[in-house]
Amino acid sequence: MEVIFILIVICLIVAAGFLGAFVWAVKSGQFDDDYTPSVRILFDDKKDDLTEKNKEENNK
Numbered sequence: 001m002e003v004i005f006i007l008i009v010i011c012l013i014v015a016a017g018f019l020g021a022f023v024w025a026v027k028s029g030q031f032d033d034d035y036t037p038s039v040r041i042l043f044d045d046k047k048d049d050l051t052e053k054n055k056e057e058n059n060k
Contacts, residue, residue: 025031
């Protein structure tokens with residue numbers, strides 16, 4: 001029975017270590033997306049295409 005309590009304590013220590021590593025990684029910017037905002041401008045918005053078609057149809 002004592003082994004179970006020791007294993008629970010070890011599991012909590014390991015889990016706290018992983019949580020600390022995750023928080024450290026988030027704060028240091030490991031998950032920041034530096035690539036997508038620079039590429040997003042290259043894609044066309046579908047709403048703009050539809051509104052331009054509607055404007056062209058209304059002008060005819």
